[in-house]
Amino acid sequence: MSIEKGKISSQQLLFLIAGFVQGSVLLIDFTVGLTEHQTWMVILAALAITTPVVLSYAVLAKRFPGMNLVQINDMVYGRFLGKVVSVYYIFFFLMTLSFNIRDVGELYTTFLMPDTPFVFLLVVFTATCTYAVTKGIEVLARISHLFVVTGIFILISTFIFLIDQMDFSKFLPFFELPFIRIFQGIHIVSMIPFGETVAFLIIMGCLNNTEHVVKNTFFGLLIGAVSLLIGAARNTAVLGRTQTIWTSPSFQSIRLIDIGTVLTRMDFLIGIGQTILIFLKCSLFFYVLVVAISQLLGLKSYLPLVLPLAAIEVIIAATVYQSPVDHTMITQNAGIIYSTPLVFIIPPLSLLIAKIRGLPKSERGKGT
Amino acid sequence: MIFIILIYAFIIIINVPGLLKRKEWRELTAFSILYVIALVLGLMYVLDIPIPSPMKGLQHLIVDILGIEYPQG
Amino acid sequence: MFGYLFKKIRYFSLKNKNECMLQNTKPGKNNSEPISPDLEKNLEVIKGILRDSSDVTTHEFNFGHDRKFKGALIFIDSLTDKAEIHKNILQPLMYDVLLLQNNVDMDFTKIDTIRKNLISTTDNLKVTLLSDLLDNLLAGAAILLINGSKEALVIKSEKRESRGIEEPGTESVVRGPREGFVENVKVNIALLRRKIKDTDLCIEKFVIGDKSKTDVYIVYIKSVANPKLIEEIRMRLKRIKIEAILESGYIEQFIEDNPYSIFPTISNSEKPDKVAAKILEGRAAILVDGTPFVLVAPMVFIESFQSVEDYYARPFFASVIRIIRFLSYIISTLGPAIYVALTVFHQELIPTQLLISIAEGRERVPFPAIMEAFLMLFAFDLLREAGVRLPKSVGQTVGIVGAIVLGQASVEAGLISPIMVIVVSSTAIASFAVPAQTDSGTILRYIYLALAGIAGGFGVIMGLLGTLLHLASLRSFGTPYLWPVVPLNFSGLKDVFIRMPLWAMSKRPKAIVWNDFDSNNQNPGLMPSPYKKDNIDSK
Structure with missing residues (x-):
């Protein structure tokens, strides 16, 4: 019994995941304070660590076709414990969504449109996300490939425009920074872009065919990771050690593009690209949140919950942190620690338990 | 202030008549609970009452009580 | 007060229920009685139903050998072709029947006999119900009633004035047939x-x-x-x-x-x-x-950008023109919005030289840029609407007045900056390049302008995202509206942004036909090429 009546295809899942991961391109900028010019290594390591975990999500989805996360939790952990786990997930989705919305607001108030009131940006953005969610996952899945193509296009074109200003010796020396910082960086990167794909455990319940889930998830993750890598490499190659001075190295490197005095000051364009990608990410998160809550409460449709949740999200996003610095500091510590079990421990555990208990037992008549 | 009232009224106008007509009581209760929470939070925000931030609580819990923290380097 | 509100709500809900019930039981005009054999009675009934309109002509006559049979012809004067009635109905009935031998015993009270033997038209119909008779009468047929018969014969003899086939006013082409549909x-x-x-x-x-x-x-x-x-x-x-x-x-x-x-x-x-x-x-x-x-x-959405001429012209030119059409749609919806967003919110994106000239132009203008843009767009829509209904004699004058007064004089008086005039007029001209979307384009233009005025570039981006979501969710009779771009389909893409040559587009659009048969292939692999020398006998 699922709430969502729409179905998405595996290929659309690939693009959804890729776009989702690409949405965190500017989040990499926040780890630069920690990992400086070794960010690219951190991304690769995080990719290596998270790939098996993310693939375990796909295998879990394949094992329980058509069922989303809340239903899987109920089956694997029993009625009471399953609901507790689901509530933990819902809290995670709630908080992360507000962080992402806040990111957009910070993006604009810091760089692009500093005079605009913060809440107003949040409201407009959330309103569009709400509209996307009321249309359902099918519409988002249909247009996902446009977002991914736009993201890749922006990244590659900025990379190419900056080639003359790049100096690949800025990547050296490797392994300079103390390992604890690298470890924290790996933790952050594996949690924020890659780990947030745990949200897809709900979306995978809408697939019409779970045959190629694992392959598509892997490729989606790969495309997203490569995009992040291109961004990080570009910043390091152009700015080198000076990255840590800037609030956002990505913006700074874009500002250095100067093609024939016509294509200058293009930071707004990357702002647009980033907004579009975060929009996809936020809409997906919002959708996942609403479906998870409705599934938990046993509702027939998730539509009535959308607007109140949107209002709650906006207010949380506006008040949860005092400033962007607060945001960065807390995320780098508590933010990733409390969500680590959700991403790394619980889904593989669910898979293990499901394998041991031989779930799902639907053939033998034991239903949900 | 006036925006808050308009927006919240708007939310009710869109959702409630449909729910009532189709007699979906469960959805209506869920909606009302969330709506009340949203209303309270919204009013607190507009009236400049400080809203407790969950992340601060978590930070306190994890860093001070459990002691897990990355060294600030 | 709550009691009053409560009563009002109850009243409206009850009224709705009543209306629904009423609609379901409203009796229609029920004329489905059969035709009676009595001719006089029939005629009276019919005239009564038609409320004695003066263009309903009834003609009673006798026919047959010895003028035994009585008949009547009813028709509506203005709708029928009287010459045909005279020649094909009255003449055979009244005169040619006399050519038959006298001892041939045909019962002319049966409509079938008359129909198959005497009436020399091809489009006949036999009716037994009064409602069918009236329907056909009002559609322009002539009805033949015979005394003693329960049936009537409907002879479709309409004459209809119709416009000749001429070039359609709204869609002219440079190359291609100039036929257009008419009202008939x-x-x-x-x-x-x-x-x-x-x-x-x-x-x-x-x-x-x-x-x-x-x-x-x-x-x-x-x-x-x-x-x-x-x-x-x-x-x-x-x-x-x-x-x-x-x-x-x-x-x-x-x-x-x-x-x-x-x-x-x-x-x-x-x-x-x-x-x-x-x-x-x-x-x-x-x-x-x-x-x-x-x-x-x-x-599908793409169709509004395709015109028949694209297919009659050669592919490269057609592709260029199609790209121009896309660009003009973008200009026509986003033009004023981008202008306002740039000048009000994001001055840093404009090249410095241009920025100086814009600033100079805007110096004397008393309105903020958004108001200016709204006023100009409104004035343009006014002009366009008025222009459609202008009598031809005044058209020329008003056109000049519009151009000079609204454009030139306003700029010189300092009401509007010259760049705004350029922006709005290019918007206006661009909006006519995509005729199927002028109505949606006009509304979108205002929406994007409002969003740009409120939130600058961010607002426009959100507006674009919202439009994209809306378009992606539309379906037209099962086909997704943004096909083939949104559910990505490569063979369909051959005709979207560029127009591939006709010999390369071999498949019917999959989302319209919805089957995978190879019968979709219309003409596999027919790229034209000159004859090879071997095929022609060498000289």
């Missing part, structure tokens, strides 16, 4: 039949509208179109309950998928070659009597 639906069907001489071309008739009883035809090719599509169209047409269908636009608004959307999901056209091309792709055309605009369902 039979002529329109003939025009279509001349383009598609296929046995599979199906034409289905419906009569819609209680008072207007308009003829509506669905035309499609049975072997190509999706049967579910046709079934859906049929169901929706049958569902229409309205008093009169005056134009195909009424039908469009009743059967479209998304009545609340600003984008049209059913296209219309005045040109037979365009409609024929669409029918061949698997769509269905809906022809309505009384209007030259033919509806074609389903429609």
Whole structure:
């Protein structure tokens, strides 16, 4: 019994995941304070660590076709414990969504449109996300490939425009920074872009065919990771050690593009690209949140919950942190620690338990 | 202030008549609970009452009580 | 006060329920009595029902040998072809019957006898119910009543004044046929039949509208179109309950998928070659009597950017023109919004030189940029609307007045900056390049302008995202509206942004036809090339 009546295809899942991961391109900028010019290594390591975990999500989805996360939790952990786990997930989705919305607001108030009131940006953005969610996952899945193509296009074109200003010796020396910082960086990167794909455990319940889930998830993750890598490499190659001075190295490197005095000051364009990608990410998160809550409460449709949740999200996003610095500091510590079990421990555990208990037992008549 | 009232009224106008007509009581209760929470939070925000931030609580819990923290380097 | 509100709400809900019940039980005009054998009584009844209108002509006559039989002819004067009535009905009945031998005993009270032996027209119909008789009478037929017979003969002898076939006013082409549809639906069907001489071309008739009883035809090719599509169209047409269908636009608004959307999901056209091309792709055309605009369902967004001329011209030029059309649509909807966003919020994006000239132009203007843009857009829409209804004699003068007064003089008086005039006039001109989307373009223009004024570039981006979501969620009779871009389909993309050569586009659009058969292949691999020398006998 699922709430969502729409179905998405595996290929659309690939693009959804890729776009989702690409949405965190500017989040990499926040780890630069920690990992400086070794960010690219951190991304690769995080990719290596998270790939098996993310693939375990796909295998879990394949094992329980058509069922989303809340239903899987109920089956694997029993009625009471399953609901507790689901509530933990819902809290995670709630908080992360507000962080992402806040990111957009910070993006604009810091760089692009500093005079605009913060809440107003949040409201407009959330309103569009709400509209996307009321249309359902099918519409988002249909247009996902446009977002991914736009993201890749922006990244590659900025990379190419900056080639003359790049100096690949800025990547050296490797392994300079103390390992604890690298470890924290790996933790952050594996949690924020890659780990947030745990949200897809709900979306995978809408697939019409779970045959190629694992392959598509892997490729989606790969495309997203490569995009992040291109961004990080570009910043390091152009700015080198000076990255840590800037609030956002990505913006700074874009500002250095100067093609024939016509294509200058293009930071707004990357702002647009980033907004579009975060929009996809936020809409997906919002959708996942609403479906998870409705599934938990046993509702027939998730539509009535959308607007109140949107209002709650906006207010949380506006008040949860005092400033962007607060945001960065807390995320780098508590933010990733409390969500680590959700991403790394619980889904593989669910898979293990499901394998041991031989779930799902639907053939033998034991239903949900 | 006036925006808050308009927006919240708007939310009710869109959702409630449909729910009532189709007699979906469960959805209506869920909606009302969330709506009340949203209303309270919204009013607190507009009236400049400080809203407790969950992340601060978590930070306190994890860093001070459990002691897990990355060294600030 | 709450009691008052409560009572009001209850009143409205009860009224709704009452209206629904009433509509279900409203009696229609029930004239389905049979025709009586008594001629006089029939005539009186019919005249009474038609309220003694003065153009209903009744002609009683006697015919047959010895003038034994009494008959009457009823027709509506202005609708029928009197010469034909005289020649083909009255003359055989009254005179030619005398050529038959006297001893031949034919019972002329039977309509069948008369019909098969005497009346020399081809389009006859036998009716027994009064309602059928009246329907046909009002459609322009002549009714023959015989004393003593319970049946009547309907002879369709209408004469209809119709406009000649001329170039359609709204869609002119440089190259291509200049025929356009006319108001007479039979002529329109003939025009279509001349383009598609296929046995599979199906034409289905419906009569819609209680008072207007308009003829509506669905035309499609049975072997190509999706049967579910046709079934859906049929169901929706049958569902229409309205008093009169005056134009195909009424039908469009009743059967479209998304009545609340600003984008049209059913296209219309005045040109037979365009409609024929669409029918061949698997769509269905809906022809309505009384209007030259033919509806074609389903429609995808890309169609508004395609024009028939693209296919008659050669591919490279056609591709360039199509790209220009896309760009003009973008300019026409986003032009003023981008201008306002740039000048008000994001001055850093404008090259410095241009920034200085814009600032100079805006120095004396008393309004903020958004108000200026709104005023200019409003003035332009006013001009356009007034221009459509201008009497031809005044047209020239008003055009000049519009250009000089609104444009030049306002700039010189310092009301509007010159750059704004340029922006708005390019917007205006660009909006005519994509005729099918002018209505949605106009609304979008205002929306984006408002968003740009409120939130600058961010607002425009959100507006674009919202529009994209809306477009992606629209479906037109099952086909996604943004096909083939949004559910990505590579063979469909050959005709979207550029126009690939005709010999390379071999498949019918998959989302219209919905099958995977190879019969979709129309002409595999026919790139033209010169004859090889070996094929021709060497000199």
